[in-house]
Amino acid sequence: MDRGADFLLSGTTALKTEDLKDQMQLVTIGKTDLATALQTPKRLSNYCAQLEAGDILFFPQTPIDIPGDDLAFLLGHQQVGGAYHKNIAYRPLEDRITGFDAQDSTGAKRLRGIMRRYSDDVIGFLRGFLGPYGARWKVDYASYRPEEEQGRDLSLRKRNDLLHTDAFPTRPTNGDRILRFFNNINPQKTRSWITTETFDALVEKMRTGKLNGGRVPLPSSMTSSAAKRALASLGLGTLAPSLRRSPYDEFMMRFHNFLKENSEFQKTCPKQHWEFPPGSSWMVYTDMVSHAVLSGQFALEQTLIVSREVMVIPEKSPYGVLSRLAISQN
Ligand SMILES: [Fe+2]
Numbered sequence: 001m002d003r004g005a006d007f008l009l010s011g012t013t014a015l016k017t018e019d020l021k022d023q024m025q026l027v028t029i030g031k032t033d034l035a036t037a038l039q040t041p042k043r044l045s046n047y048c049a050q051l052e053a054g055d056i057l058f059f060p061q062t063p064i065d066i067p068g069d070d071l072a073f074l075l076g077h078q079q080v081g082g083a084y085h086k087n088i089a090y091r092p093l094e095d096r097i098t099g100f101d102a103q104d105s106t107g108a109k110r111l112r113g114i115m116r117r118y119s120d121d122v123i124g125f126l127r128g129f130l131g132p133y134g135a136r137w138k139v140d141y142a143s144y145r146p147e148e149e150q151g152r153d154l155s156l157r158k159r160n161d162l163l164h165t166d167a168f169p170t171r172p173t174n175g176d177r178i179l180r181f182f183n184n185i186n187p188q189k190t191r192s193w194i195t196t197e198t199f200d201a202l203v204e205k206m207r208t209g210k211l212n213g214g215r216v217p218l219p220s221s222m223t224s225s226a227a228k229r230a231l232a233s234l235g236l237g238t239l240a241p242s243l244r245r246s247p248y249d250e251f252m253m254r255f256h257n258f259l260k261e262n263s264e265f266q267k268t269c270p271k272q273h274w275e276f277p278p279g280s281s282w283m284v285y286t287d288m289v290s291h292a293v294l295s296g297q298f299a300l301e302q303t304l305i306v307s308r309e310v311m312v313i314p315e316k317s318p319y320g321v322l323s324r325l326a327i328s329q330n
Contacts, residue, residue, distance in 0.1 A: 064125060149294065159260065
C-alpha cells in the first residue's frame, strides 16, 4: 500500500498544506493490494480505520466492471431539469431514477438498468472490501453526474465547488455515516477535488472562534443533562423521534451551510488538491472530509449510510466528536 499522494498533486495549482495539522492522506490501492487485502481481514479493518480518520481510498483501476455499451450510453446522455435535480439519481430500493427525461421511456429504462447494475456491483464489492462493517448500512441513492462541474450555475448551498461536509436535507442519518464511492467514467478528463481539514478539526476551530464567519451553536438538546444521559445509552435520534431531523442532523445541515456561506473560510483555508484520473475509483466519508469538486464531467457514485455502531474508531466520527463536545459543555 502506498500512502504517498504526491504524484496526484497538481503542479500548477497553488498548494498550501503547511497549516494542515492532521493532513488527510490518499491511500492508493492497486490491483495486487486489493487482491491481498480481500484475503486479509486485518488489512480491511485498517482500511476502514483510514476511511474513518478522513483519508481517501483511491483505486487507480476501478474494481467495478462497467460494460463498454453502458459507458457509451452514459457518455451520450445529459440530464434534464438541472436547476431542480443536481444529478441523475437512482433509488435502489424503489428501482427508480430521477433527473432524466421522462418522455424518453426507452432511454429511461436503459438508464435505470445501467444504474441498477452499477449500484449492485458497487455494493457487492463493498460487502467484501468493507467486510468489518458486516453490511451494517442502508443503501442510499446512486447518482450519475453528467454535467461539467466547472462553472455550474447552482444556488450557493447546492454548489459543489465550495468546500463542505455532506448532510442531506431530507434524509437524516441520526449519527450514521455518509460513505460515498465514485467512478470517474470520463474517457479523457480527470475529476478535480480540493479538500481542507476534517470535520473534527473544523468544528474545534469554529468552537474556539478560529474560523471566520461566526459559529453554529451545538444542538441544544445535546447540551442538556438529559441529552448527556441519552447520548450515553440511546443515541441522538431517539432524543426527538417526532422531529424530522435529529439535533445531530440539524447541526450537520447548518454546518454544511455555514461552510459554504463563509467566503473568508473558502478563500483562506489550507487546501489539498486531488486529481482522479479516468477509469479510477475513490471512496470517502463525505460527512468527515470537507471537499469540493472544481472540475470534471461524467462520474458515477453510490452512497451508503453506515451504522455508527460499527465504526472502528467511533470517537473520530462526527457523532463522536459532537457527543464529546456536548458532554464537556455540561
Ligand atoms: Fe459533497
